[in-house]
């Protein structure tokens with residue numbers, strides 16, 4: 001390094017040093033998120049579908065439940081155009097959708113109108129869905145984002161996309177005229193609250209401001225479990241399954257979380273349950 005500085009001359013050397021420091025810093029703090037700002041009128045069908053896929057895996061938290069672990073229909077494996085058509089033909093179907101696009105939208109906005117057999121809330125005899133309404137907290141997708149996710153679900157098996165691409169006229173409000181999405185790994189959460197949202201805990205548990213019946217209430221978990229048991233429930237959820245709940249908590253938090261994030265979450269749950 002000092003040799004390079006000499007060779008390149010002082011000011012160029014300094015620039016190099018600053019560049020190096022700038023490149024090193026994010027790794028210490030956790031990878032800095034890259035944000036992409038999109039002008040809705042500039043969408044092509046391809047980029048709209050790609051946005052839908054990113055939302056499905058990321059902000060939408062869909063893959064927390066829709067995966068191959070049996071907690072919800074495996075949307076990535078199913079042909080959702082054929083599946084939707086079968087659902088609408090089911091004698092139990094009570095919704096008002098007449099086409100695939102409408103069925104997918106209804107499933108996201110009013111999950112309990114029709115509950116896929118065997119996937120209802122425990123004890124509800126498949127009349128209540130455990131799926132959160134996606135335009136409400138904690139998921140809170142905008143209309144444009146919901147359309148992108150529908151386009152993705154239609155397109156992923158080569159089916160026709162019927163969702164209209166957004167146009168400037170269709171999205172005149174400033175809140176929707178720019179969308180920001182995070183492309184790479186989000187930065188390390190700075191607080192326990194941020195970590196609980198980022199890792200999707202709020203999707204399945206009542207904690208912070210949100211209510212969810214999928215898993216046990218975390219506001220009172222410290223009265224049931226010791227610090228060590230809480231930590232184990234997060235990194236190895238299937239070691240002990242809480243009574244009355246299905247074993248559907250994701251098992252990969254130990255790989256995804258930084259130690260500090262896990263510590264903050266455990267401490268938060270211990271403190272708030274006292």
Ligand code: HEC
Nearest residue numbers: 060061062065072073087107111114115116119129131134
């Ligand atoms: C907390 C778990 C959970 C999350 C998060 C979730 N879902 Fe679901 N979803 C379910 C369950 C369980 C069902 C089956 C019961 C029902 O019909 O509502 C379902 C049903 C569906 C269906 C109907 C599937 C079928 O086979 O007919 C669609 C479409 C769907 N979800 C889309 C989504 C999308 C898109 C997201 C993300 C924006 C999402 N879900 C997030 C649990 C979840």
Ligand code: HEC
Nearest residue numbers: 199200201204214215216233237240241242245246248249
């Ligand atoms: C897809 C839904 C889902 C997500 C996401 C999820 N959990 Fe869970 N969690 C559950 C279910 C269901 C149970 C009960 C069954 C079990 O013990 O595995 C549970 C159990 C727990 C327990 C034990 C509670 C008790 O009373 O025994 C803790 C603690 C916990 N989760 C914390 C978390 C934290 C922290 C996160 C986020 C990092 C999280 N969970 C994400 C569904 C989820």
